[in-house]
Amino acid sequence: GAGVSQTPSNKVTEKGKYVELRCDPISGHTALYWYRQSLGQGPEFLIYFQGTGAADDSGLPNDRFFAVRPEGSVSTLKIQRTERGDSAVYLCASSLSGTGGGETQYFGPGTRLLVL
Amino acid sequence: GDSVTQMEGPVTLSEEAFLTINCTYTATGYPSLFWYVQYPGEGLQLLLKATKADDKGSNKGFEATYRKETTSFHLEKGSVQVSDSAVYFCALNTGNQFYFGTGTSLTVIP
Numbered sequence: 001g002a003g004v005s006q007t008p009s010n011k012v013t014e015k016g017k018y019v020e021l022r023c024d025p026i027s028g029h030t031a032l033y034w035y036r037q038s039l040g041q042g043p044e045f046l047i048y049f050q051g052t053g054a055a056d057d058s059g060l061p062n063d064r065f066f067a068v069r070p071e072g073s074v075s076t077l078k079i080q081r082t083e084r085g086d087s088a089v090y091l092c093a094s095s096l097s098g099t100g101g102g103e104t105q106y107f108g109p110g111t112r113l114l115v116l
Numbered sequence: 117g118d119s120v121t122q123m124e125g126p127v128t129l130s131e132e133a134f135l136t137i138n139c140t141y142t143a144t145g146y147p148s149l150f151w152y153v154q155y156p157g158e159g160l161q162l163l164l165k166a167t168k169a170d171d172k173g174s175n176k177g178f179e180a181t182y183r184k185e186t187t188s189f190h191l192e193k194g195s196v197q198v199s200d201s202a203v204y205f206c207a208l209n210t211g212n213q214f215y216f217g218t219g220t221s222l223t224v225i226p
Contacts, residue, residue, distance in 0.1 A: 004159075033214070042120075042205050042216030043160070056212050091160070102148030102167035102209060107160040 002026070004108035006092050012114045013082055021077045021111045023092030031098025032075050033105060034067055035091040043091050049075060050098050082115045089113070118143045122206040122217035129196055129224050137191040137220045139180075139206035147208040149173075149182050149189040154203045154219075163191075163204070196224045 005024040013019050025032050030051050035043035045059040049069045057067070064082075069075040079086055089112050093105040123138040141147065151163040151173070164173030169184035178193045189206060201224050206217040 035216075040218065042207070042218050043214075045213055045215070048212045050212075059213075093160075098212065102150075102165055104162050104165065105214065106162075107152075109159040 004092055004094055004106050006090075006108040006111050008111060009109065010112045010114075012116065014116050015082060015084060017082050017115075019079050019082055019113065021079075021090050021113070023075045023077070023094075023108060025073060025075070025092070025094030026106055027073075029094035029096055029106075030072070031095040031103075032069060033093045033095075034075070034077050035093065037089045037091055037110070039088075046077070048098065055098075079113075082113075084115050087113055087115045118147070118208060118210055118213070118215050120206050120208055120215050120217040122204075123220055124218070126221040126223060129222070131198055131224055131226050132195045133224075135191070135193040135196045135200075135222070137204055137206075137222070139189045139191065139217060141187050141189065141206075141208050143187075143208055143210055145210055147210045149180070150207040150209065150214075151178070151180055151189070151191050152205045152207060152216075154205065156202070160205065196222070198224045198226055200224050 007022045032049040034046040037043045048056040052072045064080045067077045089110040091110045092108045095103045148167040150165045152160045153163045164175040166173040166182035172181045203219045
């Protein structure tokens with residue numbers, strides 16, 4: 001079946017602009033995660049959704065970052081007033097129930113964001 | 117806080133050599149431990165996992181044992197192949213959060 005998909009695959013924007021990054025999880029997966037991966041680093045947790053609600057947004061770096069999942073499937077990560085330091089690969093992952101205990105996460109290919 | 121420390125790379129090995137990539141963790145409670153792999157041009161994918169102490173995860177000839185006494189989850193493979201060239205990430209899961217190491221790049225030369 002289809003895996004996690006993310007669009008766009010690449011996004012170039014100018015400092016101060018607004019961007020939206022989209023994630024389509026595996027069908028039926030209730031848990032969805034967003035991560036940010038800077039060059040040479042591992043993924044860094046941003047936010048976790050259980051269904052439609054953000055169950056844990058403790059990883060969002062500041063209030064310029066926001067994410068939604070209105071119908072419990074597709075999620076959008078929104079970044080306002082982008083800064084050059086926001087340049088990174090943004091990864092989305094989904095899992096079946098998000099109950100922890102070693103449940104496997106399935107990752108999308110990522111969106112590479114470059115802020116000029 | 118919870119964290120993962122893994123061996124820095126890059127690592128270059130000849131085909132059929134023995135591989136060890138070290139990973140140690142700090143966590144409250146009882147985390148689950150993972151190794152993810154990222155092949156060139158592809159997304160992260162699960163390689164293996166272990167959910168409790170003394171469990172051994174294995175896949176594609178790779179193995180890792182969850183050692184609570186040494187807080188480690190070292191990745192091993194007895195004989196690497198060129199196709200194993202990739203970046204390997206150690207990760208832990210506690211509750212809803214996942215913490216990843218910085219990744220170790222492996223290149224296997226024929």
